Amino acid sequence: xxxxxxxxxxxxxxxxxxxxxxxxxxxxxxxxxxxxxxxxxxxxxxxxxxxxxxxxxxxxxxxxxxxxxxxxxxxxxxxxxxxxxxxxxxxxxxxxxxxxxxxxxxxxxxxxxxxxxxxxxxxxxxxxxxxxxxxxxxxxxxxxxxxxxxxxxxxxxxxxxxxxxxxxxxxxxxxxxxxxxxxxxxxxxxxxxxxxxxxxxxxxxxxxxxxxxxxxxxxxxxxxxxxxxxxxxxxxxxxxxxxxxxxxxxxxxxxxxxxxxxxxxxxxxxxxxxxxxxxxxxxxxxxxx
Amino acid sequence: xxxxxxxxxxxxxxxxxxxxxxxxxxxxxxxxxxxxxxxxxxxxxxxxxxxxxxxxxxxxxxxxxxxxxxxxxxxxxxxxxxxxxxxxxxxxxxxxxxxxxxxxxxxxxxxxxxxxxxxxxxxxxxxxxxxxxxxxxxxxxxxxxxxxxxxxxxxxxxxxxxxxxxxxxxxxxxxxxxxxxxxxxxxxxxxxxxxxxxxxxxxxxxxxxxxxxxxxxxxxxxxxxxxxxxxxxxxxxxxxxxxxxxxxxxxxxxxxxxxxxxxxxxxxxxxxxxxxxxxxxxxxxxxxxxxxxxxxxxxxxxxxxxxxxxxxxxxxxxxxxxxxxxxxxxx
Numbered sequence: 001x002x003x004x005x006x007x008x009x010x011x012x013x014x015x016x017x018x019x020x021x022x023x024x025x026x027x028x029x030x031x032x033x034x035x036x037x038x039x040x041x042x043x044x045x046x047x048x049x050x051x052x053x054x055x056x057x058x059x060x061x062x063x064x065x066x067x068x069x070x071x072x073x074x075x076x077x078x079x080x081x082x083x084x085x086x087x088x089x090x091x092x093x094x095x096x097x098x099x100x101x102x103x104x105x106x107x108x109x110x111x112x113x114x115x116x117x118x119x120x121x122x123x124x125x126x127x128x129x130x131x132x133x134x135x136x137x138x139x140x141x142x143x144x145x146x147x148x149x150x151x152x153x154x155x156x157x158x159x160x161x162x163x164x165x166x167x168x169x170x171x172x173x174x175x176x177x178x179x180x181x182x183x184x185x186x187x188x189x190x191x192x193x194x195x196x197x198x199x200x201x202x203x204x205x206x207x208x209x210x211x212x213x214x215x216x217x218x219x220x221x222x223x224x225x226x227x228x229x230x231x232x233x234x235x236x237x238x239x240x241x242x243x244x245x246x247x248x249x250x251x252x253x254x255x256x257x258x259x260x261x262x263x264x265x266x267x268x269x270x271x272x273x274x275x276x277x278x279x280x281x282x283x284x285x286x287x288x289x
Numbered sequence: 290x291x292x293x294x295x296x297x298x299x300x301x302x303x304x305x306x307x308x309x310x311x312x313x314x315x316x317x318x319x320x321x322x323x324x325x326x327x328x329x330x331x332x333x334x335x336x337x338x339x340x341x342x343x344x345x346x347x348x349x350x351x352x353x354x355x356x357x358x359x360x361x362x363x364x365x366x367x368x369x370x371x372x373x374x375x376x377x378x379x380x381x382x383x384x385x386x387x388x389x390x391x392x393x394x395x396x397x398x399x400x401x402x403x404x405x406x407x408x409x410x411x412x413x414x415x416x417x418x419x420x421x422x423x424x425x426x427x428x429x430x431x432x433x434x435x436x437x438x439x440x441x442x443x444x445x446x447x448x449x450x451x452x453x454x455x456x457x458x459x460x461x462x463x464x465x466x467x468x469x470x471x472x473x474x475x476x477x478x479x480x481x482x483x484x485x486x487x488x489x490x491x492x493x494x495x496x497x498x499x500x501x502x503x504x505x506x507x508x509x510x511x512x513x514x515x516x517x518x519x520x521x522x523x524x525x526x527x528x529x530x531x532x533x534x535x536x537x538x539x540x541x542x543x544x545x546x547x548x549x550x551x552x553x554x555x556x557x558x559x560x561x562x563x564x565x566x567x568x569x570x571x572x573x574x575x576x577x578x579x580x581x582x583x584x585x586x587x588x589x590x591x592x593x594x595x596x597x598x599x600x601x602x603x604x605x606x607x608x609x610x611x612x613x614x615x616x617x618x619x620x
Contacts, residue, residue: 177392178387178388178389178392178393179392179393179394179395181348181353181385181387181393182385182387182393182452182455183406184353185351185353185380185383185384185385186380186381186384186406186407186410186411186455186459187376187377187380187381187410188406188410196395196398196406197395200395200397200398201395201396201397203397
């Protein structure tokens with residue numbers, strides 16, 4: 001028997017970062033989203049003017065040295081507001097991913113691992129998937145009343161079935177693998193098999209899907225805010241900024257340009273990361289790049 | 290096989306095992322009326338080509354799939370009659386080593402984690418785990434230093450050793466070895482077979498050894514069960530069957546085994562066609578469609594297993610007409 005050449009310290013499976021480095025597009029996406037996240041997180045330090053400060057004299061001023069992105073119809077600084085809005089968008093995205101992942105995991109694992117639960121749960125998942133996501137979100141927000149918490153919970157519920165489907169499909173495969181049979185032959189209880197064997201091997205598909213959900217959630221939050229069923233209009237989010245700037249597009253296109261760009265860049269970068277991860281973690285696609 | 294069984298008492302008595310799968314095209318009888326015994330401290334070989342139901346039979350005995358009928362009397366208790374909870378008490382007494390050394394180890398767990406799971410299931414206190422892991426790894430020919438590595442850092446043979454260590458961790462009495470070497474390089478096969486044989490003798494293990502290679506079985510096993518399309522064609526002591534195979538299928542299998550002697554005269558019996566679909570098994574004797582000796586009567590009745598010697602049973606209506614000497618003369 002020949003001993004493996006690699007020293008054991010170096011060997012663990014390549015980390016996500018190392019994988020991303022091999023995909024330039026994914027790497028660019030990662031850089032963009034990290035920059036956006038840093039700008040949002042440190043918004044209070046970076047923003048030159050408080051986001052709520054009104055300066056009616058300077059309303060609808062074009063971008064310049066004082067107001068980098070110009071001002072809106074109340075003379076508020078769009079640059080500062082865009083930074084602050086990023087905090088909310090990222091917060092919503094992160095919370096939605098967390099809720100959708102936990103819910104999707106529970107539903108998907110139960111449906112995939114226990115055959116008896118599969119048919120009823122799979123039907124519920126499919127039924128939820130059949131609704132257009134924004135429409136379902138609007139209905140839920142209308143029922144629960146608009147607030148940041150409502151939006152987060154609502155979008156979490158909307159995206160949970162997507163993750164549940166992926167988890168269920170992967171669980172169906174993993175459940176039949178010999179190492180799971182070995183655990184069953186040892187008499188390991190089902191919940192331990194699920195945590196130790198199934199869940200650990202689900203990390204790749206969950207990671208990919210979560211990235212996409214993050215992007216979708218940010219977009220959906222912007223859409224809801226734009227439509228006025230999201231947070232109250234005075235709270236700066238990219239969606240509310242575009243909604244209020246919409247009326248002045250003709251004379252002051254910068255009011256919607258910069259929040260719009262922020263949405264495009266963050267969603268695009270997340271999609272690039274997701275695509276890269278999916279290609280890298282899917283052995284079937286590996287080597288075709 | 291040279292080692293004589295230490296005692297004659299039966300550890301596992303499989304009686305009339307049946308397994309049917311429900312499919313869209315109707316029920317499929319994967320296993321019909323399979324019976325055999327495993328005596329304490331002996332190795333029983335379960336042989337047959339792919340699709341003969343060997344693995345399914347073994348998985349039924351371990352209750353990894355639920356059997357449709359029959360009994361498996363293990364040390365006086367019918368395993369098939371146990372509730373899932375009661376079966377768990379027996380699980381540490383029966384273990385399995387899988388065919389594929391790659392998918393049988395969780396790629397995300399380190400070696401010590403894999404073995405510790407078995408120790409935990411076997412009720413070994415946590416503070417003893419490290420010593421037991423080192424001991425088990427040494428027993429299977431690995432180093433205790435390997436315990437922090439992941440499965441993908443090992444070769445196929447080394448992985449199979451880890452799988453064997455996991456099975457041994459709970460101190461089983463019976464191990465099902467499901468083609469444990471067929472996925473390995475030929476050069477590694479002998480090492481693993483020797484390891485299995487050493488451990489079997491050392492721990493006084495009983496073993497159900499599944500294989501499609503009869504030369505391996507001859508080397509290792511005390512008894513042989515030959516299966517075809519879910520039924521037992523012939524069973525008995527290795528000595529009797531290798532000396533004088535009575536069933537045409539056994540003869541065909543034996544004649545296909547290469548003999549490491551260029552002067553040995555072998556008349557190869559080449560079977561035509563493939564194993565029939567279990568969805569539409571032939572009437573009567575399931576082997577008749579490929580049997581060189583089949584006659585019209587073979588389609589009429591399912592041949593019962595009949596004793597043809599003290600240690601040999603055969604399911605063929607023509608076993609008396611077909612002379613035992615027609616087989617290979619290596620007895």
